[in-house]
Amino acid sequence: MTRLQDQHSTERIHTFNVIPEEEGKRLDRLLADRFPDISRERWKRAIEEGDVKTSKKKVASSYRPALGETITCRLPELKESSQPVPESIELCVLYEDEWLAAIDKPAGMVVHPAHGHASGTLVNAILHRYGKKLAADRDPVRPGIVHRLDRDTSGVMIVVFDDAVRRAMQRLFRQHEVERVYDAIVWGDFTAPRAVIELPIARSGVNRKKMVVREDGKPAITGVEKIDGNGQISHLQCKLVTGRTHQIRVHLSHIGHPVIGDPLYGGCRGAGKWPSQLLHASRLSFIHPVTKEMISFESPLAERFKPYLDEIDMSHQNHT
Known part of the structure; x- marks a missing residue:
């Protein structure tokens, strides 16, 4: 069976659970969004070749995984240049302990690197502040991330430092307990x-x-x-x-x-x-x-609200 590979990379296997923001997406689009360095067309080929598994025995690109469903996929090692890198970006930290932190995200900041946003993201900023402390859970593109805010939405976001806590937080979001x-x-x-x-x-x-x-x-x-x-x-x-x-x-x-x-x-x-x-x-x-x-974290209204x-x-x- 053909596997995802190229002459400059090695294979690796990722396993993750579908989070609320991914629920309802086609499998090929979900994977392309989660791993932005790999095109949707390439994911379609990978699915056809059997390199993507879910809890179902057989899946197609059009399959829409359920919330919390486990997906295992084989993909090439990301090139070093495409890995998120630490960047010295000022962060407003509302709270932190040994397991998680609450960040006040500014408007205009993308949460994690994607096409057209390779730097200046929240992930770049938290990598600089927390480094390897962040929970990667076999997802190096979005270390520590358990939920998202749109680029132009500001306010409270949670990042986590422990893979078990990451899974627990995803479960809280999934069960509407946040x-x-x-x-x-x-x-x-x-x-x-x-x-x-x-x-x-x-x-x-x-x-x-x-x-x-x-x-x-x-x-x-x-x-x-x-x-x-x-x-x-x-x-x-x-x-x-x-x-x-x-x-x-x-x-x-x-x-x-x-x-x-x-x-x-x-x-x-x-x-x-x-x-x-x-x-x-x-x-x-x-x-x-x-x-x-x-626990409860609050962020004061951003300055752009004041004139209104x-x-x-x-x-x-x-x-x-």
């Missing part, structure tokens, strides 16, 4: 004081970078509470019940309240320069997988 609270400023007057948005989400068949609300999509639930507003824009607090790709952005856009500054989902209205999308992971809470204590919050406050003053 409370994730986000602040968003959106267009329009969100009139309900509280709401639950329960709409299924799938990848767009037109724009593969975009997610859409669709009947055949994965179940997705977002809790929303209105904090303030001025009739033109609204400050919302959103709680993820599920964790689909772009979930908050998709849900709010679908009901007519796109996140301000979000170019993908209608948040950039009119001419002018927009800030990074006004979406911020403000709080993350869970039971520590080792100490078994409830001031605008809301000013409108209240003008009406008094």
